[in-house]
Structure formats: structure tokens, C-alpha cells
Amino acid sequence: MASLLELPDSWxxxxxxxxxxxxxxxxxQNLLGPFPVETFLSDNFSQYWANEIDxxxxxxxxxxVCAYGDFPNTSTIDPNHDIVLVLNGTNSGVCPPDLDWISPDRAGLVIADAVSAAFTRHIDSDRIDVLCWSWQKALGGEGGHGMIALSPRALARLMAHDRKPVARLMRLHNPDGSVNKAFFGGRTISTPSMFAVADIHSALDWAEAxxxxxxxxxxxxxxxxxxxxxxxxxxxxxxxxxxPAARSTCSITxxxxxxxLAAGEAEDDGKIAAGMIRLLExxxxxxxxxxxxxxxxxxRIWAGxxxxxxxLAILCEWLAWAYSKTCEQHTTRSDIRA
Structure with a gap:
């Protein structure tokens, strides 16, 4: 999987x-602590991580922070701080426009939630130190299993800093503080479903083909x-x-x-959308x-x-049909109430 993502061999x-x-x-939990951390609240999961840190x-x-549907300003970043960000927001449809604002000579680590970015967008491994994703998103695998990839800089942090206690299930190091190389060599912390393993292997074979x-x-x-x-x-x-620069190409929102419509009818948009979705279902x-x-x-449409x-082209035709049908029904009910 790391090879398909084109991650460096040193990770x-x-x-x-x-x-x-x-x-x-x-x-x-394993890596934060030595430096302050900059978090970018561009979707609900980035808010989730910010809350967990606190x-x-x-x-x-x-x-x-920024308005919903955009990515926050990155011009005031301290390269001596750690960074936590989401690379693809499935609920907001927002991505960081680029990672050029992250210094290659940074002292801090960059931890990236790439759950739906892996296999859907180019990820610059020179600007990222920790990459986290799952089997279930872009390749359509089973839920419940995730992946973590650490750069040499992240591994050095894991061995060097005085860490807070970490629950056994979350621990990436041995009792003596050294990196648990067995974990990264295939010895999982908890046994994954063999059906799920076979399923993701099939997905990887398809992707390679x-x-x-x-x-x-x-x-x-x-x-x-x-x-x-x-x-x-x-x-x-x-x-x-x-x-447009921050718009996800796979999480279509x-x-x-x-x-x-006349003023005051904007609240009907929710009813129109709900009616369309029920028709499509x-x-x-x-x-x-x-x-x-x-x-x-x-x-919210997945286009991975x-x-x-x-x-997707056919779905667009269905959406147009559902909009016409729902607006017609909505207008008829409004006339009856009047």
C-alpha cells in the first residue's frame, strides 16, 4: 500500500x-508534546482533532479558522511548531490548496489526516511527516482498519521526546522507549479480519492493474x-x-x-434537497x-x-430530474395551502 502511494522507502x-x-x-498521542501545535479547522474532523489535543x-x-467551505490562512505559520491538518474534508469538500507554505527545513512535525486523500490526490512526502489513512475510503475496502506511515523525522521524534503515558493499543514504542519495529514489520496491534485483508489486497491488485x-x-x-x-x-x-483552489476533486459537496425564489423562501431549500434525495433513493x-x-x-457525492x-454523468441527469419533480410537488403543495 505504501508503494502504491509512492511513499519513500525510508518511511x-x-x-x-x-x-x-x-x-x-x-x-x-505518540508524537505531540515538545512544541506548540498549529491546527487548521477546515472540516468537522479537523475540529475533532483540535478538540482531542485540548x-x-x-x-x-x-x-x-475560516468560513465553512474554505481553508484557513496559512501565512502566519511558525516553522518551529507542529502542524495538524486534514488533507481532504469529506463533509466540507475542502482541501489545502497546496503544501508549499510548509517549510522543508521545519523543526516541527506535520501530521496529516489523509483518510480520503490517500489515492485521490498527490501527497508531497517532503512536506508531511506522518500520514494517516484507512482501507475503507478511496479503494472501497472494509472499515475498521487504518494505516499510519512515519517519516524518518517522525521516527526520530518518537525515540527522542519525553512522552505522556499512552494506552497500550495506541503505543508505537517499546517499554524501553525504542520504536516498535515489529509493529511496522507486519505484527499488528490487534488482529485484522482476514476477510478484510483479502478485500484490500483485491483492491490494491485492481489499482495496480x-x-x-x-x-x-x-x-x-x-x-x-x-x-x-x-x-x-x-x-x-x-x-x-x-x-476553487481549495475544492476537493473527490468529495463533491x-x-x-x-x-x-421570493424572499423568505430560502428555508425551503432543505425540503427540496430532502425530497430530491428520497426520490433518488x-x-x-x-x-x-x-x-x-x-x-x-x-x-455530498463521492467521486473517488x-x-x-x-x-456520475448519469447521476447528474437523475439530479436534474429529481429537482424538477420535487420543485413541482413543492409548488403544488404550496398552492394547496394557499
């Missing part, structure tokens, strides 16, 4: 329990292009992420835009595309490498 990679969430929590008193924290990481990224780009063309030509839909055309709870009324571009 160590291990399987962890608890999916990508377990991997990220493990990284925070709750467990892992390190002094400087939170960078497609042409490896470049081919996966091309599939994501094609999927995004179809969705972008449809959004650009459809007046009643728009991106939740208003900043859309909001309703109905400027033709009844027709078997789309499932689980509700926007995240904190997002504006709309849709396992999704066929042709299917």
Missing part, C-alpha cells in the same frame, strides 16, 4: 485498529470534470466550497442556489448523498477512483 508503515480515526489519534492536553494549540497512482488520480480528475461541467451549466446548484439512483449536518442544504465517470 515505516503499519496497520492500526480503529480505521483512519485510530491512526490519527495514535499519531497525536482534551488530552497534548500540546499548546493555535487554532486557524489500472496503472497505479497516476491512473487513480486521472480517474478522480475525470470524475471531477464531469461534475464541474454539470455544476457550471446548472443554475440551481453550486459548490459548497466557494474557493454541493448546495442549492435558487435565487429565482426510491428509484435506486443514488444513496447516502445527504449534505453533512453543518453544511448548507444540498448533496473506484467510481465510474459514466455513472
Amino acid at each position: 515505516l508503515c503499519g496497520i492500526v485498529p480503529g480505521s483512519g480515526t485510530g491512526a490519527c489519534s495514535m499519531a497525536l 482534551t488530552l492536553a497534548l500540546a499548546p494549540q493555535n487554532r486557524h 489500472c496503472g497505479g497512482l497516476p491512473a487513480l488520480l486521472n480517474r478522480v480528475a475525470s470524475n471531477y470534470a464531469v461534475m464541474a461541467d454539470w455544476v457550471n451549466s446548472t443554475p440551481w446548484i453550486d459548490w459548497t466550497c466557494t474557493n 454541493l448546495r442549492l442556489v435558487r435565487e429565482q 426510491a428509484e435506486g439512483a443514488a444513496f447516502d448523498i445527504w449534505s453533512y449536518g453543518d453544511a448548507p442544504p444540498g448533496f 477512483p473506484t467510481v465510474e465517470t459514466e455513472d
Whole structure:
């Protein structure tokens, strides 16, 4: 899996329990502490990690926030601090536009939640020290199993600093403080399901047969292009992420835009979106595309490498049909109430 992600040979990679969430929590608890940490709140999971850092008193924290649907400003980063960020926000549809603002000569570590970024976007390993992801996202594997990859700089931190107590299930080191190399050599902390192992092996074989990481990224780009063309030509839909540079190409988050309605009818957008989704589910055309709870009324569509571009094109046609049908029903009910 590390090879498919094109991670350097000097990195160590291990399987962890608890999916990508377990991997990220493990990284925070084992590595944070020597320096203050900069967190970037671009989606709900980045908020989750910021809260965990405070709750467990892992390190002094400087939170960078912004409006929903954008990525925070990065111009005030201290290269002597650690950084925690999410590389692809599945609920907000937001990514950091680039990682050029992270200094190659930094003193701090960069811990990246890449749960849905792995295999969907290029990850600059020169700007990242800890990469956390799961089997279940981009390659469609089973949930419950995650991965953590550590750079040489992260390994040096793991051996060097005075750490707070870490629960056994989350511990990346031996009792004497040395790195647990057995863990990174295939001896898992908890035994993964062999069915899940076989499933992810099948997914990896498929990815290699497609042409490896470049081919996966091309599939994501094609999927995004179809969705972008449809959004650009459809007046009643728009991106939740208003900043094109920070927009995810695989986590498609859309909001309703109905400027033709009279003032005061904006609250009906939630009803329109809900009606559309119920119609699509009844027709078997789309499932689980509700926007995240904190997002504006709309849709959340996965466009990762396992999704066929042709299917997304068909979904756009279904969305147009469902919008027309739902608006018609909504107008009829409003007329009856009047």
C-alpha cells in the first residue's frame, strides 16, 4: 500500500485498529508534546482533532479558522511548531490548496489526516511527516482498519521526546522507549479480519492493474470534470466550497442556489434537497448523498477512483430530474395551502 502511494522507502508503515480515526489519534498521542501545535479547522474532523489535543492536553494549540467551505490562512505559520491538518474534508469538500507554505527545513512535525486523500490526490512526502489513512475510503475496502506511515523525522521524534503515558493499543514504542519495529514489520496491534485483508489486497491488485497512482488520480480528475461541467451549466446548484483552489476533486459537496425564489423562501431549500434525495433513493439512483449536518442544504457525492465517470454523468441527469419533480410537488403543495 505504501508503494502504491509512492511513499519513500525510508518511511515505516503499519496497520492500526480503529480505521483512519485510530491512526490519527495514535499519531497525536505518540508524537505531540515538545512544541506548540498549529491546527487548521477546515472540516468537522479537523475540529475533532483540535478538540482531542485540548482534551488530552497534548500540546499548546493555535487554532486557524475560516468560513465553512474554505481553508484557513496559512501565512502566519511558525516553522518551529507542529502542524495538524486534514488533507481532504469529506463533509466540507475542502482541501489545502497546496503544501508549499510548509517549510522543508521545519523543526516541527506535520501530521496529516489523509483518510480520503490517500489515492485521490498527490501527497508531497517532503512536506508531511506522518500520514494517516484507512482501507475503507478511496479503494472501497472494509472499515475498521487504518494505516499510519512515519517519516524518518517522525521516527526520530518518537525515540527522542519525553512522552505522556499512552494506552497500550495506541503505543508505537517499546517499554524501553525504542520504536516498535515489529509493529511496522507486519505484527499488528490487534488482529485484522482476514476477510478484510483479502478485500484490500483485491483492491490494491485492481489499482495496480489500472496503472497505479497516476491512473487513480486521472480517474478522480475525470470524475471531477464531469461534475464541474454539470455544476457550471446548472443554475440551481453550486459548490459548497466557494474557493476553487481549495475544492476537493473527490468529495463533491454541493448546495442549492435558487435565487429565482421570493424572499423568505430560502428555508425551503432543505425540503427540496430532502425530497430530491428520497426520490433518488426510491428509484435506486443514488444513496447516502445527504449534505453533512453543518453544511448548507444540498448533496455530498463521492467521486473517488473506484467510481465510474459514466455513472456520475448519469447521476447528474437523475439530479436534474429529481429537482424538477420535487420543485413541482413543492409548488403544488404550496398552492394547496394557499
